[in-house]
Amino acid sequence: MVSYRALFNSPLSGMSPISPNEPRAPLIWTNALMFALTFAAAAILVPWYGLTHGFSTADWGVFVFFLGANGIAITAGYHRLWAHRTYDAHWSVRLLYLVFGTMALQNSAFAWCSGHRTHHLHVDDVDLDPYSARRGFWFSHIGWMLRAYPSGQPDFANIPDLKKDAMLDFQHRYYLPLALATNFGLPLAAGFLFHDVWGMLILAGVLRLVWSHHVTFFINSLAHMWGTRPYTEDNSARDNPVLAVITYGEGYHNFHHIFTHDYRNGVRWWQWDPTKWLIAGLERVGLARRLKRTPVFQIQRALLAMQFTRAQARLAKFPAAGPSHIEQLRARLAHEYESFLAAVADWARVKEQWLEEKKRAVLEQWEQVDVQSRLRDIERRLSQQLRRMRVLQAQLL
Ligand SMILES: [Zn+2]
Ligand SMILES: [Zn+2]
Numbered sequence: 001m002v003s004y005r006a007l008f009n010s011p012l013s014g015m016s017p018i019s020p021n022e023p024r025a026p027l028i029w030t031n032a033l034m035f036a037l038t039f040a041a042a043a044i045l046v047p048w049y050g051l052t053h054g055f056s057t058a059d060w061g062v063f064v065f066f067l068g069a070n071g072i073a074i075t076a077g078y079h080r081l082w083a084h085r086t087y088d089a090h091w092s093v094r095l096l097y098l099v100f101g102t103m104a105l106q107n108s109a110f111a112w113c114s115g116h117r118t119h120h121l122h123v124d125d126v127d128l129d130p131y132s133a134r135r136g137f138w139f140s141h142i143g144w145m146l147r148a149y150p151s152g153q154p155d156f157a158n159i160p161d162l163k164k165d166a167m168l169d170f171q172h173r174y175y176l177p178l179a180l181a182t183n184f185g186l187p188l189a190a191g192f193l194f195h196d197v198w199g200m201l202i203l204a205g206v207l208r209l210v211w212s213h214h215v216t217f218f219i220n221s222l223a224h225m226w227g228t229r230p231y232t233e234d235n236s237a238r239d240n241p242v243l244a245v246i247t248y249g250e251g252y253h254n255f256h257h258i259f260t261h262d263y264r265n266g267v268r269w270w271q272w273d274p275t276k277w278l279i280a281g282l283e284r285v286g287l288a289r290r291l292k293r294t295p296v297f298q299i300q301r302a303l304l305a306m307q308f309t310r311a312q313a314r315l316a317k318f319p320a321a322g323p324s325h326i327e328q329l330r331a332r333l334a335h336e337y338e339s340f341l342a343a344v345a346d347w348a349r350v351k352e353q354w355l356e357e358k359k360r361a362v363l364e365q366w367e368q369v370d371v372q373s374r375l376r377d378i379e380r381r382l383s384q385q386l387r388r389m390r391v392l393q394a395q396l397l
Pocket of ligand 1: 084116
């Protein structure tokens with residue numbers, strides 16, 4: 001469980017922005033105006049209309065519906081389906097993702113996924129990551145879209161699989177008219193339906209767009225700055241349950257950056273990740289299949305490796321022959337590490353045996369069950385060890 005003290009241990013101020021040595025990139029006027037005008041319109045029109053005319057329940061209802069549909073289309077569609085291919089979805093689901101993903105106004109799926117794959121490949125690199133958090137909050141949040149930075153130039157060579165998809169190709173070709181049609185057409189239609197065109201345009205049109213934009217942008221900015229790193233410190237991505245609540249589960253970004261092919265971001269059953277529940281639900285009703293899950297063992301191994309690194313770093317602050325309780329902790333840590341290595345070796349051995357036998361096709365059903373239970377035993381050993389390590393870690397604070 002993430003403690004809130006740990007959550008705030010990595011504040012924004014902990015990172016000083018670095019800029020690459022490059023000439024000032026030219027402003028992209030269309031993007032700058034779109035972001036500035038929609039933000040200003042939301043800030044002025046929403047309170048003005050609210051005070052002078054008032055919003056109806058239908059205005060709020062449609063606002064929430066479009067907001068959720070846009071968010072889910074980006075997380076379950078653009079992100080987990082197309083950028084990372086963590087599952088397969090029925091065409092009807094893909095069509096809905098495409099309609100509401102277009103409405104979210106975050107560029108075509110081609111451009112979005114290509115940039116996102118580059119982000120994962122070169123995460124934190126100031127020259128190559130299109131929204132590198134090392135270039136500061138503003139840049140990673142929105143600044144990267146305001147100027148034509150070299151790192152932001154699209155290279156569709158990394159989306160050969162997506163380019164074969166006729167639906168995505170159509171969206172890319174007609175992106176602008178489709179984006180305008182969904183952003184004006186859908187709120188307008190709702191306005192006529194509920195007899196409040198202006199209220200609907202302001203709430204379900206403008207406020208919905210601005211809100212949906214910044215919530216997604218938080219994944220590139222805040223989710224790389226604020227939170228904990230239980231799985232890896234190889235990159236700046238953070239797990240943050242607070243962000244997960246407003247981003248449909250994308251706040252578990254540290255897990256996501258190490259296990260990118262998992263359809264879940266919040267991997268534990270209790271972690272708030274409505275996108276994973278939706279995908280699992282779609283699988284239940286036959287609209288999604290081939291969901292990719294990271295083996296439990298790999299997750300535990302990553303968690304334990306981080307625990308050992310942290311405990312070792314903390315113990316290293318004490319003198320070589322420190323106070324007796326520190327020496328005891330050192331001995332316990334060494335012992336835990338040995339048993340961790342033994343479990344990892346056991347796992348590799350059982351797994352290799354299993355694969356060998358499978359290859360020779362001699363594995364009977366009952367033998368398979370036996371192997372599975374041996375592997376589960378090792379997982380149990382590791383989860384007990386994780387609990388012991390957390391106790392040990394607490395003693396080192
Ligand atoms: Zn991703
Ligand atoms: Zn990221």
